[in-house]
Amino acid sequence: ATKMALRAGLRSKRGLTGVAVMRMQSPPVNSLNLELLTDICIALEKLEMDKSCRGLIITSNQPKVFSAGLDILEMYGKSPEHCGEFWKAVQEMWLKFYGSNLVTIAAINGSSPAGGCLMAMTCDYRIMADNPRYSIGLNETQLGIVAPFWFKDTLMNTVGHRTTEMALELGLLYSPAEALKIGMVDQLVPEDQVLTTATEAMTKWLAIPDHARQITKSMIRKPTIDKLMSNREDDVKNFVKFISKDSIQKSLGVYLEMLKKRKA
Numbered sequence: 294a295t296k297m298a299l300r301a302g303l304r305s306k307r308g309l310t311g312v313a314v315m316r317m318q319s320p321p322v323n324s325l326n327l328e329l330l331t332d333i334c335i336a337l338e339k340l341e342m343d344k345s346c347r348g349l350i351i352t353s354n355q356p357k358v359f360s361a362g363l364d365i366l367e368m369y370g371k372s373p374e375h376c377g378e379f380w381k382a383v384q385e386m387w388l389k390f391y392g393s394n395l396v397t398i399a400a401i402n403g404s405s406p407a408g409g410c411l412m413a414m415t416c417d418y419r420i421m422a423d424n425p426r427y428s429i430g431l432n433e434t435q436l437g438i439v440a441p442f443w444f445k446d447t448l449m450n451t452v453g454h455r456t457t458e459m460a461l462e463l464g465l466l467y468s469p470a471e472a473l474k475i476g477m478v479d480q481l482v483p484e485d486q487v488l489t490t491a492t493e494a495m496t497k498w499l500a501i502p503d504h505a506r507q508i509t510k511s512m513i514r515k516p517t518i519d520k521l522m523s524n525r526e527d528d529v530k531n532f533v534k535f536i537s538k539d540s541i542q543k544s545l546g547v548y549l550e551m552l553k554k555r556k557a
């Protein structure tokens with residue numbers, strides 16, 4: 294096994310031959326801030342260029358949480374310039390993962406709301422801990438915000454049209470059992486077996502010749518990727534305009550307060 298140290302917030306190491314394990318470790322809840330997103334993108338870019346690497350398992354080093362989604366503090370009370378930079382990094386993460394040539398498996402060992410769910414859905418296969426206390430889904434509307442079209446497309450490509458309508462409009466967070474039922478995740482296992490099961494699943498995916506799998510993946514995902522690629526700048530503008538509205542800032546503030554009160 295080769296070890297690969299990455300910058301703060303992220304550790305990645307090789308276990309299975311040709312397979313990297315990326316462990317998000319940005320306490321307390323792996324919320325996706327600019328720094329973590331950048332680290333993840335750089336790490337994935339390096340792995341993508343490394344000819345000896347064929348697969349990536351992404352998981353969390355934080356207890357109980359895979360990722361709390363986008364860091365709300367990157368969108369609350371920040372300048373339009375900062376929000377724009379942040380959104381570009383979110384786009385970049387999605388484009389890199391959804392279009393990755395590697396076999397990507399999400400080992401979801403905790404809750405994974407919103408952007409955390411999005412990140413998991415960009416992977417080829419999802420294994421989640423069967424703990425009923427965990428939840429996963431795109432809950433944006435519950436925060437008073439709107440998931441952009443490429444979040445919606447990723448969900449629709451994963452669970453279908455009708456389930457997406459319900460999931461997105463109601464901002465539903467699903468238990469692992471519910472997520473399995475609608476196809477948001479592919480497999481549930483006891484918490485201590487998430488990573489070993491991901492490794493076993495990887496072996497199966499790696500049995501397929503890379504070129505055939507990669508061309509097939511690209512054929513399926515390219516139209517969705519092209520849609521964002523040809524609208525990237527407008528998407529950033531829309532985001533900045535939307536998130537800068539007083540009413541949206543107010544909703545985010547209320548939500549942050551709720552998170553803090555819930556803790557107390």
Ligand SMILES: CCCCC/C=C\C/C=C\CC/C=C/CC(=O)SCCNC(=O)CCNC(=O)[C@H](O)C(C)(C)COP(=O)(O)OP(=O)(O)OC[C@H]1O[C@@H](n2cnc3c(N)ncnc32)[C@H](O)[C@@H]1OP(=O)(O)O
Nearest residue numbers: 324361362363364365366404406407408531532535552556
């Ligand atoms: C027509 C026009 C359309 C235009 C559309 C254009 C653009 C689209 C616009 C906007 C889209 C923006 C998309 C956003 C997607 C997102 O990802 S938003 C983030 C959503 N995330 C959540 O709702 C998760 C919130 N967190 C939790 O539910 C829980 O924290 C948890 C993950 C289940 C873990 O629970 P646990 O009990 O272990 O931890 P705590 O709740 O105590 O949290 C610890 C600590 O961390 C803070 N925190 C939690 N989550 C976040 C977060 N996402 N960002 C920032 N901070 C977070 C929490 O407040 C605690 O802080 P402390 O009290 O200071 O310790």
